[in-house]
Amino acid sequence: xxxxxxxxxxxxxxxxxxxxxxxxxxxxxxxxxxxxxxxxxxxxxxxxxxxxxxxxxxxxxxxxxxxxxxxxxxxxxxxxxxxxxxxxxxxxxxxxxxxxxxxxxxxxxxxxxxxxxxxxxxxxxxxxxxxxxxxxxxxxxxxxxxxxxx
Numbered sequence: 001x002x003x004x005x006x007x008x009x010x011x012x013x014x015x016x017x018x019x020x021x022x023x024x025x026x027x028x029x030x031x032x033x034x035x036x037x038x039x040x041x042x043x044x045x046x047x048x049x050x051x052x053x054x055x056x057x058x059x060x061x062x063x064x065x066x067x068x069x070x071x072x073x074x075x076x077x078x079x080x081x082x083x084x085x086x087x088x089x090x091x092x093x094x095x096x097x098x099x100x101x102x103x104x105x106x107x108x109x110x111x112x113x114x115x116x117x118x119x120x121x122x123x124x125x126x127x128x129x130x131x132x133x134x135x136x137x138x139x140x141x142x143x144x145x146x147x148x149x150x
Contacts, residue, residue: 075105078112082133082149089128090145092135095120110135112148119145 097120099113106112111134118127119142131148 004119023039035148061138072107075112078105079107079110079133080147082146083135084109085146085149087146087149089130089147090119090142092142092144094142094145096134096136096140096142097125099132099134116150 035139067102097118099111099117100115101113103114104112113132113134115131116127117132118125118136120126128145132148133146133148134142135146137143
């Protein structure tokens with residue numbers, strides 16, 4: 001939970017750490033889940049001190065910054081290698097319905113989706129099965145879907 005290299009992608013670590021924190025708090029009898037005015041996140045956030053943040057409200061922790069840079073570089077490499085491989089699965093314009101953000105990544109107008117994505121074509125919802133790198137035309141229109149090269 002305290003190693004920045006495991007912070008990204010945030011959803012993967014959040015599933016495990018959130019459940020672990022709640023379980024630990026329950027085991028320690030340190031938290032009443034019946035207290036509506038004190039949700040878990042409020043208790044956790046009370047331990048974050050203002051000195052952890054700089055004047056622009058960004059976290060000033062070099063380890064976190066390094067981990068985020070490494071994650072962004074990995075995302076860039078995944079997307080660029082997939083685009084270079086050029087295994088086009090779908091071409092748009094298609095309306096994006098939903099995608100899997102468990103291992104969410106983005107880079108220069110491209111998004112990723114693991115396992116599949118839902119899109120609409122001529123008003124009909126369809127599913128692309130598999131891992132994908134998606135070039136977006138705008139925030140809800142798919143231009144091209146590439147099969148993610150691992």
